Amino acid sequence: MDLGTQKTYPALVSKRIGSYDVPEGVEVRGGYDPEFARILTRDALQFVADLQREFRNHIRYAMECRREAKRQYNEGASPGFDPATLYIREGDWTCAPVPPAVADRRVEITGPVERKMIINALNSGAKVFMADFEDALSPSWENLMRGQVNLKDAVEGTITFDDKARNRVYKLNDQVAKLFVRPRGWHLPESHIFIDGEPATGCLVDFGFYFYHNYATFRKTRGAGFGPFFYLPKMEHSREAKIWNSVFERAEKRAGIEKGSIRATVLVETLPAVFQMDEILYELRDHSVGLNCGRWDYIFSYVKTFQAHPDRLLPDRVQVSMAQHFMKSYSDLLIRTCHRRGVHAMGGMAAQIPIRDDPEANNAALELVRKDKLREVKAGHDGTWAAHPGLIPACNEVFTNQMGGAPNQIDTTKREDAAGLTEEDLLQRPRGVRTMEGLRLNTRVGIQYLAAWLTGTGSVPLYSLMEDAATAEISRVQNWQWLKYGAELDGDGTRVKVTPCLFGRVVEEEMGRIEREVGKEKFRKGRYNEARKMFIRQCLAPSLDDFLTLDAYNHIVVHHPTNAPSKL
Incomplete structure (x- = not known):
């Protein structure tokens, strides 16, 4: 863009x-x-x-x-x-x-x-x-x-x-x-x-x-x-x-x-x-x-x-x-x-x-x-x-x-x-498994980072790591990829398909966890619900937005009455 x-x-x-x-x-x-x-x-x-x-x-x-x-x-x-x-x-x-x-x-x-x-x-x-x-x-x-x-x-x-x-x-x-x-x-x-x-x-x-x-x-x-x-x-x-x-x-x-x-x-x-x-x-x-x-x-x-x-x-x-x-x-x-x-x-x-x-x-x-x-x-x-x-x-x-x-x-x-x-x-496919905990962590990190970013903080300590826009982007695009193609999650010998319904349930459960971890007062005053809506929209989008911050940026722009450009 x-x-x-x-x-x-x-x-x-x-x-x-x-x-x-x-x-x-x-x-x-x-x-x-x-x-x-x-x-x-x-x-x-x-x-x-x-x-x-x-x-x-x-x-x-x-x-x-x-x-x-x-x-x-x-x-x-x-x-x-x-x-x-x-x-x-x-x-x-x-x-x-x-x-x-x-x-x-x-x-x-x-x-x-x-x-x-x-x-x-x-x-x-x-x-x-x-x-x-x-x-x-x-x-x-x-x-x-x-x-x-x-x-x-x-x-x-x-x-x-x-x-x-x-x-x-x-x-x-x-x-x-x-x-x-x-x-x-x-x-x-x-x-x-x-x-x-x-x-x-x-x-x-x-x-x-x-x-x-x-x-x-x-x-x-x-x-x-x-x-x-x-x-x-x-x-x-x-x-x-x-x-x-x-x-x-x-x-x-x-x-x-x-x-x-x-x-x-x-x-x-x-x-x-x-x-x-x-x-x-x-x-x-x-x-x-x-x-x-x-x-x-x-x-x-x-x-x-x-x-x-x-x-x-x-x-x-x-x-x-x-x-x-x-x-x-x-x-x-x-x-x-x-x-x-x-x-x-x-x-x-x-x-x-x-x-x-x-x-x-x-x-x-x-x-x-x-x-x-x-x-x-x-x-x-x-x-x-x-x-x-x-x-x-x-x-x-x-x-x-x-x-x-x-x-x-x-x-x-x-x-x-x-x-x-x-x-x-340089292009070899990465090896490993996809898990419910991976989906949950992506969701939890993505929403919390976005909430902080919208309030002016771009570098956020979460779960013993310093998260920035790059790591938040991984969380977003991985969720999008798994949802887009109905990836199957491994765990306990069972395989669960990632669907919008499952993702919706994970979001609500992780929002509850975030509220418990940050405290009700901080959660109430923060922009967590706005971040949740933005993260859901990005993860469920039919096509992948190039950058999370391009959309989010429009929510932090504050215009003041302008100087008229000089005509000198």
């Missing part, structure tokens, strides 16, 4: 108190706040508008190509390597050298752009903090603009947080993690800013404001090779990487800084992208610092890509681990590709969180994390992700023990054994 085909819903409207100084053709429909005015300056809005105008047709074309690929997959095709770009895959080329400032990325922490989270993550002992405008953030106007303010303060080193409840002031340590920023994907609009009468592209808003307000500080306080750094999500094809490369070049030219100053890591988190890894790096070769195994979205994408293939039903979500052949093949090929091109091959997310009231369960969870990270580092990954500061020491210990004093494994682990991986390896 592109900006031209976005569904429209009546937006909530609030009274405007102040106004922003906007350039010609730009409307800011989000609420006025003096702090936000630090970000929404006339020149910054002009920079974002210029990006939108220059690249919107390229973005539309890329989204049209996604829809065409989806049509082909739904008619029986499978993604694969493109014969037309064989010369790139077989070519002897490398990306620009990795800047020394980010040569060591053995542990990275991710989280939303909340003020306290930013401080704790930068102080966590991780090598990198990825500040997330995407899967870990509910993109309300308040969250997005407050996030830009927070990041500006963080880059300037002035960020603090006064936690009155704990009588504690949080501030940055002398040594902090390197800051990467993840903007939203190409498909997401920003409906609080209109440019020439249409919603802005979300990722250009996120990138544009952050770059415009912070590149000079990076240059002044850190010097060349120290950023800005980015993570790029949800790509399906190298043509999308080519747009990003052009955006970077345009931004560098506008700022008067050297080509290649901006560096980015691409998340390989869609099934079509695994067949485009060389091509993606090639398009970004002056701006790349590697690829990342975005494994939760990758599982979601497997279902979405094969939504019309009833022979590819996934087993329970908890069984789709990196031990599955198609997942291991994806990781191995990513390592070989990155190291062959001289950049980082980053591992996936450890979604566990500390279990404070159960030491035995906490130790068991940490042991799972250690085993997963040991698998990654032995395979050749240069670093990994963690969702919670409490996991940093365990992840760091595993990678340090294996890599020793080396900052990464780019030159030491080439994984030539992965050269023979085929399309069949």
Whole structure:
């Protein structure tokens, strides 16, 4: 779905108190706040508008190509390597050298752009903090603009947080993690800013404001090779990487800084992208610092890509681990590709969180994390992700023990054994069983995550895991797939078919459990019933919506009376 085909819903409207100084053709429909005015300056809005105008047709074309690929997959095709770009895959080329400032990325922490989270993550002992405008953030106007303010303060080193409840002031340590920023994907609009009468592209808003307000500080306080750094999500094809490369070049030219100053890591988190890894790096070769195994979205994408293939039903979500052949093949090929091109091959997310009231369960969870990270580092990954500061020491210990004093494994682990991986390896059907507990967990997690997202929280601790939009998407599409094709659930020697009737009963029972777990008062004040209706509608839809958050986004947009676009 592109900006031209976005569904429209009546937006909530609030009274405007102040106004922003906007350039010609730009409307800011989000609420006025003096702090936000630090970000929404006339020149910054002009920079974002210029990006939108220059690249919107390229973005539309890329989204049209996604829809065409989806049509082909739904008619029986499978993604694969493109014969037309064989010369790139077989070519002897490398990306620009990795800047020394980010040569060591053995542990990275991710989280939303909340003020306290930013401080704790930068102080966590991780090598990198990825500040997330995407899967870990509910993109309300308040969250997005407050996030830009927070990041500006963080880059300037002035960020603090006064936690009155704990009588504690949080501030940055002398040594902090390197800051990467993840903007939203190409498909997401920003409906609080209109440019020439249409919603802005979300990722250009996120990138544009952050770059415009912070590149000079990076240059002044850190010097060349120290950023800005980015993570790029949800790509399906190298043509999308080519747009990003052009955006970077345009931004560098506008700022008067050297080509290649901006560096980015691409998340390989869609099934079509695994067949485009060389091509993606090639398009970004002056701006790349590697690829990342975005494994939760990758599982979601497997279902979405094969939504019309009833022979590819996934087993329970908890069984789709990196031990599955198609997942291991994806990781191995990513390592070989990155190291062959001289950049980082980053591992996936450890979604566990500390279990404070159960030491035995906490130790068991940490042991799972250690085993997963040991698998990654032995395979050749240069670093990994963690969702919670409490996991940093365990992840760091595993990678340090294996890599020793080396900052990464780019030159030491080439994984030539992965050269023979085929399309069949990358598409092999996952093995496992489908169970009633799997259906219940999907339902419980999906509804609770949606309820939190609708109230402004995009990263939610549930059942000892940190859930974000990626894991919620797995819950949604798996339920949809099982319902669409009447999957049979295993258990106790019996087989039960998943039907709308069964799903309705499961929803009502799990709603009762959610109410008991969160408490009646919190349940009453939350948006659980709204989330339930939305989740049911998505799971029972005749055709699978591309993204859960596209529909949900329309329920959090709040329009204020707009500035009339300037006619100067």
